[in-house]
Amino acid sequence: MLLAVAAVPLAQGWSGAVAYPVFAAAIVVAHALVAAAGSRFGGGTVLSVLLPVGLFGGYFAARGAIPGGPLEVLRDSVPRLLTAARPAPPSVDLLMPGAVLVFCVAVLAAVSLRGARLLGPPLAAVALYAAGALLTGGQADPYGLVAVGVVAVALAGWVRVAEAPLILGAVVALVAVVLPGANAFEPRELVRPPVADVQVANPLPRLAAWAAAPETELFRLRGPQLPVRLAVLADYTGASWRASALYGPLGAVDAPDLPPGQRVEEASVEFVVGALDGTWLPGVGRTVSTSIGDALVDADSGALVLPRGLAPGLRYTVRGVVDQPTDEALAAAGVPGGPAVRRYLALPNLPTELAEYARRGVESARTPYEQAVALEQVVRLDRVPDAEAPTGSSYARISQFLFGAPGSTGAGKGTAEQFATAYAVLARAVGLPTRVVVGFPPVPEGPDGYRVVRGIDATAWPEVYFDGWGWIPFDPVSGTDSGPSAAAKREVLDRLASITASPTTPPTDAPPLVQPPAPVVEPPVAAEPSRWPVVLAVVPVLPVVLLLALRGIRRSRLRRAGAAGAWRHVLDLLVVSGRAPAPRLAAPEVASSLPAPAPRLADLADRAAFSPEGDVAGAEPWLLARQVRRAVSRGVPWYRRVWWPIDPRPLRRR
Structure with a gap:
């Protein structure tokens, strides 16, 4: 019991x-x-x-x-x-x-x-x-x-x-x-968690395929009405987005590269997979736990993958946390710096036209939050979502989407891929850390308590990281998202309307200039001090310390043995001083060749070993042993006496 x-x-x-x-x-x-x-x-x-x-x-x-x-x-x-x-x-x-x-x-x-x-x-x-x-x-x-x-x-x-x-x-x-x-x-x-290299496909190009089958049930869920995340893309090459390839088991203690926000909402959701395939596993927020034991997670984003792939009828639960800052907190929030943010600001060979367009779009914004809201309006301005628009996330496709001549293919029209990528590129150009999320918005609850997510619901949105408050979603397609409230956005847009409504569009007939990437200055890394001097200094000391300890243990054991132990201590002294007696000699015979206190000590040792009364001498034997030691030491040079405490020869004596 x-x-x-x-x-x-x-x-x-x-x-x-x-x-x-x-x-x-x-x-x-x-x-x-x-x-x-x-x-x-x-x-x-x-x-x-x-x-x-x-x-x-x-x-x-x-x-x-x-x-x-x-x-x-x-x-x-x-x-x-x-x-x-x-x-x-x-x-x-x-x-x-x-x-x-x-x-x-x-x-x-x-x-x-x-x-x-x-x-x-x-x-x-x-x-x-x-x-x-x-x-x-x-x-x-x-x-x-x-x-x-x-x-x-x-x-x-x-x-x-x-x-x-x-x-x-x-x-x-x-x-x-x-x-x-x-x-x-x-x-x-x-424990260092194992990390697996999982090859996952970028789901952004699949948005058009899902939109082409709008009534296909991808999965259903039961839980709070929150956006569902499928994949988080943080690495941009200038031509496409790439997902992280390194994933580890859930629950491992491995902090993300950017810390979570100070105010979060926790949610638990049950999923039932339908026609959704691949290796990406739907979840909510930053995943904390799941009922699927072999699911792996990207520690930086909380996105889930299932290496064995999804199958129809797969049922599981996911518990995650979603950053939920207040409007007042975002209005005063900043953005972090340092090496951890570098991947969320990377824009290799950014065309100058995009950098200039982003700069003019946030000219009057006073805070990072106002910049983020302004760019949401800039991307949405005079552009419409079109499921049949050309796909792609390259600079060329984004430039055509933003600056293309009216009537040309892809000009002013795009899927959620172009809206989210355009926002992320412009935001990075003004110093806002961003990433792109592929997922699904909240859908109404059915009569059976489940929310059915179909192909038409698939979308993508950008997220901006604010220092202390985590990743906040924005929606450049419609502006109705689960991030900052509409009232807070409207207040910002009312103040910036004259600037953000009409940023100057660069000419489209001139060849695009390419802005060279800023040189990355790595912080100086202090050379790690060599450990060999310490090792070389410690190695010779270890035998000395060991011998001192063993000799000290032996003296302690002899002290507890009374008169017999005191006599054996004298014999140890004779060994280290080079005067070891022959094993056949009895104690009185050995004492006869030593200074005056030695015969008395030998007599006490014999009495302790052979008399019926045993050892009754008290402290006298060790007083005599110390007198014998002083007398024997007088005739030995000091530089030889230095080695007596660590001489190993007494340790071999029985």
């Missing part, structure tokens, strides 16, 4: 209701095996048999999911669990380390009971509780209720009431140590 209560927080590390029955079964099986073997074998034999049984049982259960032999499977199981989603999916490979831990701890507790050791089960319970606190970051028992239950069951199970207060105090102290605090220790920080 004690271990069953303590395993409750540990089971919270896995999603669903599978983990706890498995752990309870492991506890029962462990106690049954110990009880069955108790009448025939000793405790040491039981441990030497059952603990390897638990380890190899875990290996055989997970050998198909984790490559390698027994050592590799057992070694890699815990890092795989720490880099999985939180809570982890209850798959065999992720559940195995928890089950093995519970089984081995239960075996130790059961064996301790056979020896009437009452501290064994409470210590085992504390071990399980601590494992649960570490695995969940201290969130499994935030109020300490399970800890109180552990103490109560332990107290009820003790038979010898006289020992209960002492043992109760020990258990309370141990449980208090592992209760979550203000700054909970995070073991996932000690």
Whole structure:
């Protein structure tokens, strides 16, 4: 019962209701095996048999999911669990380390009971509780209720009431140590999460294909009315957008390159995949967890991918957070600087006409937020969405979309790809960090509680990063988005109307000038100091320290031996001074050739070794030993005496 209560927080590390029955079964099986073997074998034999049984049982259960032999499977199981989603999916490979831990701890507790050791089960319970606190970051028992239950069951199970207060105090102290605090220790920080190179396709060109099949059900969802994100594109080459190729498991402690906002909204959404294919997995906001165990996430954007691909009928849940700053906060917000923002400002070989158009569009804007609102109006001005417009995100396509002569192909017409890309390019040209999101706007709820997302709903929008408030979406197509409120935008546009309504359009008959990219000045990197001088200085010192420690341990042991130890200390002195006596000589014979205190010390040593009374001399033998040492040292030069404390020869004497 004690271990069953303590395993409750540990089971919270896995999603669903599978983990706890498995752990309870492991506890029962462990106690049954110990009880069955108790009448025939000793405790040491039981441990030497059952603990390897638990380890190899875990290996055989997970050998198909984790490559390698027994050592590799057992070694890699815990890092795989720490880099999985939180809570982890209850798959065999992720559940195995928890089950093995519970089984081995239960075996130790059961064996301790056979020896009437009452501290064994409470210590085992504390071990399980601590494992649960570490695995969940201290969130499994935030109020300490399970800890109180552990103490109560332990107290009820003790038979010898006289020992209960002492043992109760020990258990309370141990449980208090592992209760979550203000700054909970995070073991996932000690494990480097595995990163997979996943080849994903840019979904922007598919917007036209989805628009051509407007009634096709891509997926359905149930949850709050929020935009659904499919892919986040941050790297722009001047010809197209590229998605990140490196993805890791959910739950790994790996902070994004730009920190999330200070005010967020958390949402949990259930998805059911329809005709949507590919590897991109729909989600909301920055993904925190998902019920799909093999889903991977881009740590910087929170976008999800499923390497095995989507299939019709796939059902899963996603929990994410969405940045939700107030209008007042955005009005005063700035944009960050530094190397982390560089990828969100990159515009290789930006044409001068685009840079000048962006600059004139924000001439009267006073803050980054006003610039972002103004550019939304600039891109939307006199341009219309057209599902049949030419696709593409290159500078040439954006220039034709913005500056093309009326009536020419693609002039003033584009899909969400051109609107979002044009906004992102112009915003980057004036210093606003941007990225493009492919996703779906909120759709009405149906009679069955699900929101059906169809091909006509697919779109793309840009997002701007504001320092301290995260990524905020803008909508240059219609201006109705889930970002800043319409009232705040209208207030900005009313003030900037005379400027932002008609930015000067560059001539289209002149060849476009290309603005050379600004040279990237890397900050000087301080040379890492070499460690070899430290190593070369420490290596010779280590043997000296080791010999000093061993000789000190030997002197301490001899001091506890009384007169016999004092005499052996004198013999050590004779060895290091080069006057080692022959092994056949007795103590009085050796003392006869030494200074005056030596015979008395030899007599006391003989009495301690052979007389019926034993050692009754008290402190006198060591006083005599120090007198002998001073007398012997007088005839030895100082530079030889320096090496006496580290001379290894006395360590070889029996």
